[in-house]
Amino acid sequence: MPDLGRAALATALLLLVYAAVAGTFAAHRRRRRLAASAQNALLAAFGASAVAAATLLVALARHDFSFRYVADHTSRKLPLGYTLTAFWGGQEGSLLLWLVVLCGYGAAAVWTTRRVARDLLAWTVPVLGVIGTFFAFMLVFVASPFATQAAPADGAGLNPSLQNPYMAIHPPMLYLGYVGLTVPFAFAMGALLSRRTDERWIVATRRWTLAAWAFLGVGQLLGAHWAYVEIGWGGYYAWDPVENAALMPWLAATAFLHSVMIQEKRGMLKVWNMLLVILAFCLSLFGTFLTRSGIIQSIHSFTQSSIGPWFLGFICFVVCASLGLVFLRLPLLRSKTKLESLVSREATFLYNNLLLVALSLTILWGVVYPLVSELVRGETSTVSKPYYNFFLHTFGLPLLLLMGIGPLVAWRRASFRALGRTFLWPLAVAVVAGVILLAVGAGSSRVGVIAYTFSIFVLASIALEFVRGTRARKALGSESWPGAFTALVARNRRRYGGYVVHAAVVFLAIGVAGSSVYQTVREHRLHPGGAMTVAGTRLVFRGFEQHRAPNHQAIRAVVDVYRGGKRITTLLPGKNNYFAEQQVSNEVAIRHDYADASDLFLIADQVNRDGSVDLKALQKPLVNLIWFAGFVFVGGSLIALWPDAREERRLAARYAGALAEA
Amino acid sequence: MTALLIGALVVLAAVAIVALPFLREPAAREDVLDAPDEREQRRLAAAEERDRALAALKELEFDHRTGKISDDDYRAQVGPLRRRAAEALRALDAPRDRRPGKVASHG
Numbered sequence: 001m002p003d004l005g006r007a008a009l010a011t012a013l014l015l016l017v018y019a020a021v022a023g024t025f026a027a028h029r030r031r032r033r034l035a036a037s038a039q040n041a042l043l044a045a046f047g048a049s050a051v052a053a054a055t056l057l058v059a060l061a062r063h064d065f066s067f068r069y070v071a072d073h074t075s076r077k078l079p080l081g082y083t084l085t086a087f088w089g090g091q092e093g094s095l096l097l098w099l100v101v102l103c104g105y106g107a108a109a110v111w112t113t114r115r116v117a118r119d120l121l122a123w124t125v126p127v128l129g130v131i132g133t134f135f136a137f138m139l140v141f142v143a144s145p146f147a148t149q150a151a152p153a154d155g156a157g158l159n160p161s162l163q164n165p166y167m168a169i170h171p172p173m174l175y176l177g178y179v180g181l182t183v184p185f186a187f188a189m190g191a192l193l194s195r196r197t198d199e200r201w202i203v204a205t206r207r208w209t210l211a212a213w214a215f216l217g218v219g220q221l222l223g224a225h226w227a228y229v230e231i232g233w234g235g236y237y238a239w240d241p242v243e244n245a246a247l248m249p250w251l252a253a254t255a256f257l258h259s260v261m262i263q264e265k266r267g268m269l270k271v272w273n274m275l276l277v278i279l280a281f282c283l284s285l286f287g288t289f290l291t292r293s294g295i296i297q298s299i300h301s302f303t304q305s306s307i308g309p310w311f312l313g314f315i316c317f318v319v320c321a322s323l324g325l326v327f328l329r330l331p332l333l334r335s336k337t338k339l340e341s342l343v344s345r346e347a348t349f350l351y352n353n354l355l356l357v358a359l360s361l362t363i364l365w366g367v368v369y370p371l372v373s374e375l376v377r378g379e380t381s382t383v384s385k386p387y388y389n390f391f392l393h394t395f396g397l398p399l400l401l402l403m404g405i406g407p408l409v410a411w412r413r414a415s416f417r418a419l420g421r422t423f424l425w426p427l428a429v430a431v432v433a434g435v436i437l438l439a440v441g442a443g444s445s446r447v448g449v450i451a452y453t454f455s456i457f458v459l460a461s462i463a464l465e466f467v468r469g470t471r472a473r474k475a476l477g478s479e480s481w482p483g484a485f486t487a488l489v490a491r492n493r494r495r496y497g498g499y500v501v502h503a504a505v506v507f508l509a510i511g512v513a514g515s516s517v518y519q520t521v522r523e524h525r526l527h528p529g530g531a532m533t534v535a536g537t538r539l540v541f542r543g544f545e546q547h548r549a550p551n552h553q554a555i556r557a558v559v560d561v562y563r564g565g566k567r568i569t570t571l572l573p574g575k576n577n578y579f580a581e582q583q584v585s586n587e588v589a590i591r592h593d594y595a596d597a598s599d600l601f602l603i604a605d606q607v608n609r610d611g612s613v614d615l616k617a618l619q620k621p622l623v624n625l626i627w628f629a630g631f632v633f634v635g636g637s638l639i640a641l642w643p644d645a646r647e648e649r650r651l652a653a654r655y656a657g658a659l660a661e662a
Numbered sequence: 663m664t665a666l667l668i669g670a671l672v673v674l675a676a677v678a679i680v681a682l683p684f685l686r687e688p689a690a691r692e693d694v695l696d697a698p699d700e701r702e703q704r705r706l707a708a709a710e711e712r713d714r715a716l717a718a719l720k721e722l723e724f725d726h727r728t729g730k731i732s733d734d735d736y737r738a739q740v741g742p743l744r745r746r747a748a749e750a751l752r753a754l755d756a757p758r759d760r761r762p763g764k765v766a767s768h769g
Contacts, residue, residue: 004665036683472727
């Protein structure tokens with residue numbers, strides 16, 4: 001079995017080296033059959049890496065502890081679901097997942113564009129080959145998941161924090177996002193190498209970029225929910241370096257998705273788009289480096305490893321090579337058109353880009369500063385929440401506002417008179433809402449009131465866009481209102497899908513503001529029969545109950561919850577003691593109140609020998625809007641991603657030249 | 663034994679897939695990768711410019727209908743945009759008449 005895994009990985013490595021070397025030679029010398037062969041090598045590498053992945057999955061399912069990876073990350077008592085998800089619970093498995101997803105993306109991108117962009121693809125394949133070679137090399141020579149040993153009687157088990165259903169979906173989603181950013185990067189580099197600076201690479205990767213970005217966004221929300229229900233500290237985002245590692249490429253990709261529209265519509269920002277796609281990809285590599293190198297200890301960085309220097313070297317290589325290539329091709333990337341007005345839709349996209357990149361880079365600085373400090377001064381330091389919150393408020397609030405301003409401003413240039421007319425209603429709604437918020441006492445947090453007022457402005461402007469668009473559409477013909485609305489969205493999927501995503505971001509902002517700046521926290525030591533109150537809710541501790549599961553012993557504090565003198569539920573916060581892992585985990589208890597989207601969140605901080613419990617209770621207003629935002633985000637992304645036959649015909653006609661027919 | 667067989671199959675399949683383009687055409691008459699020559703690149707640029715110009719006109723119409731552009735601004739902008747679209751269409755038609763070449767001679 002391990003030999004099969006090793007052979008499959010070695011085969012994948014050879015195929016990827018071939019794709020890189022033969023692909024480069026073929027593209028340089030314009031050898032058609034060799035280029036096709038290099039493309040096929042990418043497809044075959046996907047097959048080989050899938051066989052390696054299947055081998056590891058079988059070893060996990062069989063509890064084959066002769067595989068060191070299986071013994072290090074599972075135990076016999078671990079439920080089958082978590083045994084299989086341990087595939088990405090450790091470093092070697094995660095790298096294998098990277099490789100499989102990379103080869104999968106590469107194979108799919110090659111397959112779907114093989115007939116329409118051959119010259120571009122010829123240079124894209126070697127780029128994908130080089131990136132794949134790095135990961136395959138790591139798996140074969142540095143961090144093999146197929147290392148063997150004399151099988152122990154039982155394994156070490158899986159970190160208890162990873163024993164959660166979210167473990168099945170959160171890491172794969174993140175990896176689909178991280179790795180997916182390879183596709184636009186590879187095509188962008190392919191375009192530069194082939195000296196094709198037209199929009200072909202953007203058209204070829206538009207959907208891949210959007211999908212990767214959506215996966216990364218959903219992955220982060222799932223991770224936030226996982227932290228919320230599993231880690232047990234009462235929050236969902238702690239500005240942990242590894243959480244930031246996923247946020248940074250997402251922000252850069254968000255900037256790219258916006259600015260690339262300017263290139264498509266106006267032929268501008270070609271260099272900027274190249275830089276953004278490089279930034280997004282390098283940040284995704286950096287994210288993997290942070291997660292897997294163990295360089296920054298956090299809940300995610302479970303293992304110290306030897307892969308760090310390799311990763312850092314590869315990131316440096318990618319940065320230098322890609323920037324060097326952009327520099328070499330600068331003469332080809334000059335735009336013929338210029339921004340006509342600072343008050344235009346294009347300009348708002350540009351401001352949004354600057355803010356997104358600024359936010360991404362300040363987060364990056366917060367992540368690397370402790371490392372730089374340790375390296376230069378020999379002192380360890382931490383960058384904590386106030387730093388990140390300051391920049392989140394500084395850049396995030398204007399970004400929120402821009403989401404409302406952008407849709408109201410015309411392309412090219414807008415007059416102030418027209419702006420006054422389009423802004424009137426959203427502005428009036430926002431001002432009224434702000435006054436009401438102040439009247440009901442929301443002024444206790446200035447940031448909260450600003451965030452809510454901006455959010456309402458954005459929602460009003462989005463609603464107005466749909467109304468005005470539908471009305472304009474209906475005025476054109478004899479369509480019914482629903483018909484006009486459907487046609488409006490169907491003919492402009494990216495725009496209106498984008499607006500739905502903007503609405504999701506607004507719900508997220510409302511949820512984050514509500515659950516952070518307006519939350520109530522109370523902590524008390526309670527003996528059986530003792531009570532405490534949080535935000536009008538009375539909590540009575542009744543005592544402990546215990547039960548034994550196959551792989552852990554559980555203890556729960558029984559807490560009755562009263563509101564208005566009436567018992568509404570019983571919550572059971574507690575702890576699990578995992579046998580094989582010899583670790584204790586916090587198991588929180590949450591009561592969702594869907595009427596006001598709030599949560600009552602209980603943590604049994606300390607279970608004391610005298611029968612008392614140190615209970616921490618949090619009332620988190622509007623927190624469920626964050627998870628609701630996830631569904632809206634997926635809906636908006638799907639609208640934007642949905643194929644548009646009319647658009648595809650138009651693009652096919654544009655590129656239907658000699659190349660497509662050959 | 664099963665693992666060994668599967669491993670051998672993986673390697674054989676990989677070799678076959680990689681060799682497929684050469685097996686299909688052992689002696690290709692023309693083994694040259696297509697690439698747009700200068701004329702084709704100009705045509706593509708013109709097609710992109712045409713699409714941009716037409717999209718800009720559409721956006722202007724839509725912005726006008728939804729009230730984002732005043733009548734005066736619309737009148738001021740629509741003329742130049744129409745001229746630009748017409749120029750883009752003319753530029754696109756020009757190279758078509760001369761039948762674009764298929765294969766570039768430079769790398």
